Amino acid sequence: MAYFVSKPIHSTLWPLSLRAKVTSAWIMLTADRRYSSAAGSDSEYLHRSIVPTMHYQKSLPRLPIPKLEDTIRRYLAAQRPLLNNEQYSNTEKLAHDFQNGTGKELHEELVAQDKNNKHTSYISAPWFDMYLSARESVVLNFNPFMSFNPDPKPEYNDQLIRATNMVCSAVRFMKTLRAGLLEPEVFHLNPAKSNTDSFKKFIRWVPSSISWFGAYMVNAYPLDMSQYFRLFNSTRIPKTKRDELFTDDKGRHLLVMRRGHLYVFDVVDRDGNLVRPAEILSHFKYILADTTPAPKFPLGVLTSENRDVWAGLREELLEAGNGEILGLVDSALFCLCLDEEKLLNHIQISHNMLHGDGCNRWYDKSFNIILSKNGHAAIHFEHSWGDGVAVLRFQNEVFKETTEKPLVGPDTQPAAVDSASAVRHLEFKLNTELQQGISKAKQNFDKDVSKLTIDAIQFKQGGKEQLKKKKLSPDAIAQLAFQMGFLRQYGQTVATYESCSTAAFKHGRTETIRPASIHTQCCAEAFVQKPDKHSVEQLQGLLDACSKYHGQLTREAAMGQGFDRHLFAMRYLANSKGIALPTLYQDPAYGAINHNVLSTSTLTSPAVSLGGFAPVVPDGFGVGYGVHDDWIGCNVSSYPARNVHEFLQCVHKSLEDIFTVIEGKPLKSS
Incomplete structure (x- = not known):
């Protein structure tokens, strides 16, 4: 997809299959992770870690510069x-x-x-600059996808049900992370010693400035989690010559795309709690029932353009009076894409999740969760803010929660709420220049993906x-x-x-x-x-x-x-x-x-x-x-x-x- 001390650990301490073991360690964390037995999860959090999420961050070893x-x-x-x-x-x-x-x-x-x-680290700033200064489209050139396995219970692969469960689990992940209750990312060489409640109760009282060394003493190696804060409410903003990363953790709303239309509604209430799952189900049902024809000028395709071209068109959007709407897009928790296609095999899934038709994605969001008409799901993510470790952890947790503890099911009735008032359909003001820019972006997109x-x-x-x-x-x-x-x-x-x-x-x-x-x-x-x-x-x-x-x-x-x-x-x-x-x-x-x-x-x-x-x-x-x-x-x-x-x-x-x-x-x- 790793490892260390105040000076790097000698490689002789690591088995030959290090990378395989490290990789499988963090991708399997959701399967074998132990949380506090005293304080279990509740409706707002995935779990309550004994050790604070960022407990090890201060004392992580520094990336060495080779001789x-x-x-x-x-x-x-x-x-x-x-x-x-x-x-x-x-x-x-x-x-x-x-x-x-x-x-x-x-x-x-x-x-x-x-x-x-x-x-x-010596590579962090240059690496961010490399990504953000690139002028090519993020589609195909940078953004990858990872598709979810189907839910083992076929009836839970329904688009409406799976979308609701995934969004609820995503919000719970976000709340767990921000509350400092998400289990830290740690590679355990000897889990019988380090992945236990007794060790965690001990290490939580070790000062953060030296906590890594405490973990090292029992052959446990914490991993960097500095990228996690960019998971939510984040967007890559196009700028001439060099883009910017924007994050506003005050946003409580979700961005939803369907047939090229953009919608927003709150999934976190004013008290910071998850909106009732039955209400979220109702809002999705309302969006899926919307019969408004697909827009002639789907705005999302602009995010697939050359970055300088997109930067210029974004300035035009702002001048045309779309600043408040763009702010809602940029500050949304993430983007959920409800697709109309039924995907029948891995090749169709790959094409749809990697690029789609260009109209039903906001490629600049930190990540898009995509759901096909027949319930195939994937995460498509923008790459400049991070390298996939955080995304994979998120994906593992969401899959585990939605398959083991789904909050809605086939028998769940949508809440009796006014979804027409709660869901806002975003409508942009488009002048001739913007319409031409969208049409040209769609032509460029179709030409590129056709190859x-x-x-x-x-x-x-x-x-x-x-x-x-x-x-x-x-x-x-x-x-x-x-x-x-x-x-x-x-x-x-x-x-x-x-x-x-x-x-x-x-x-x-x-x-x-x-x-x-x-x-x-x-x-x-x-x-x-x-x-x-x-x-x-x-x-x-x-x-x-x-x-x-x-x-x-x-x-x-x-x-x-x-x-x-x-x-x-x-x-x-x-x-x-x-x-x-x-x-x-x-x-x-x-x-x-x-x-x-x-x-x-x-x-x-x-x-x-x-x-x-x-x-x-x-x-x-x-x-x-x-x-x-x-x-x-x-x-x-x-x-x-x-x-x-x-x-x-x-x-x-x-x-x-x-x-x-x-x-x-x-x-x-x-």
């Missing part, structure tokens, strides 16, 4: 499989020149700046359990299958990106794992191009080498010891000081390694059925995947420059070959 020589060494190791000997020799010289010259000066200044800003293809596979011949028995990293094997698949299809190794959270550090964001290595290149070539020239034992040895090296890369990235963020921060520093761009960054090889043809992200959770995102480059693949106990799933997107269907066939064949060798059987020449 410059380590960064250069790791950078060159990642470049090796992508370059021929001549290219590599040139890149190696430029890298060492940088290390001994301008890079040394930039690194020293970065370290000095970091020492003067101990309240945050996107999505396909998926489920490999059912093996999964996590079988790989772990052979002491192989499930994530490493999945990544190897992508390398093998691409080599089989296109005959080359390309830049590959895998995101790894650094949430174990204060204001950590992400670091990059570089799965394409000399080990995966060697292994892929043996499997794809020369299977008959290697024995089963030799191929097994190559798999083992890939697994171990990937484990090393994962540990380093999770500990803030990758190279991508360090190089990015130094480049950002040079640019901010007006220093000429160092030759390292002008090297075509630097551009190529950051042109991530394979952009990948993994996710498994009891709440999530699948996730997805678009490629980050025109000739790339967007690879969402999950390694489950006995199967492996891939949800992949591409533009016309690549054939996603063929790629997935090649990945499937690669997985077949890998599991054949794992089982001790020889490969047949293809």
Whole structure:
């Protein structure tokens, strides 16, 4: 999608499967989390944590800046499989020149700046700036989605019932978070000691300034929760050259979209309590019964535009007298999208939840909960404010609550309230320029999404359990299958990106794992191009080498010891000081390694059925995947420059070959 001390914990303290364990730890928190046995949940809160939500935040360790020589060494190791000997020799010289010259000066200044800003991390401000300064549309370029699993009780997948339950649980999550009662995010290496009421009763009295160390003493590692406050009442506001993040926690209303119309109504009353679920049910029923034709100029599509274009049109909206209405949109808790489509398969779900038709979303909200006509649900979120850890926690909690303790059901009668008065239908004043802008935005949107293809596979011949028995990293094997698949299809190794959270550090964001290595290149070539020239034992040895090296890369990235963020921060520093761009960054090889043809992200959770995102480059693949106990799933997107269907066939064949060798059987020449 991590970890630490006053100085970083030595990696030897962490098992090889660190990232998998950390990832599964926080996505499973809702399944095994223990709350106070004395004070249970009530109608206003999901639960009442013994330990205050932000108890560990002050004492979190700081994100380390790697040594410059380590960064250069790791950078060159990642470049090796992508370059021929001549290219590599040139890149190696430029890298060492940088290390001994301008890079040394930039690194020293970065370290000095970091020492003067101990309240945050060295990557936080540059990373926010990178997102908010991007002028491309947030749709396809940045915003991902994660779809909910269906409710196990089919009758609760009704659009009206599920929307009501999800909104009620979302409000309860928000109230629990803001009251400081939400269980802190903690990775427990020894839950029998740390995830207990007795330890929590002890640690809550340890001062916040040293609480992290108390958790560390029992092998528990709290995670950064600084992004959580942006979950609710937040919106990305378009501005010329650089957008702004807006949050107003006084907003008590929900934004609802249906057929391109926008509605608001209060879901929190004046006393700060959740509005009665039967009233919320009544309001949704009223909105779903609205027969007003879809607007000719659906305003939501503007949020899919180029950011500078949208910034100009927003100014026009304000000048046309829409300031009060835009304020309601921006300050709403979040956006709930009630769609008219019935989604019948994973491909339709992916397209609808990733982009939809452009008219029934407010892409700038911190997140949209989307509900199809037949009850399929997903979260689509804006990416600049956070990296998904908070969103996933929210999704897990909402799924758990709505499936285990739903507040309305098929027999619930809507409250006898005047929904026509409680629900406000937002109507914007649109002049000719705005109408033309909306029409143009819709044309641009349709043109962009028409280029996107999505396909998926489920490999059912093996999964996590079988790989772990052979002491192989499930994530490493999945990544190897992508390398093998691409080599089989296109005959080359390309830049590959895998995101790894650094949430174990204060204001950590992400670091990059570089799965394409000399080990995966060697292994892929043996499997794809020369299977008959290697024995089963030799191929097994190559798999083992890939697994171990990937484990090393994962540990380093999770500990803030990758190279991508360090190089990015130094480049950002040079640019901010007006220093000429160092030759390292002008090297075509630097551009190529950051042109991530394979952009990948993994996710498994009891709440999530699948996730997805678009490629980050025109000739790339967007690879969402999950390694489950006995199967492996891939949800992949591409533009016309690549054939996603063929790629997935090649990945499937690669997985077949890998599991054949794992089982001790020889490969047949293809």
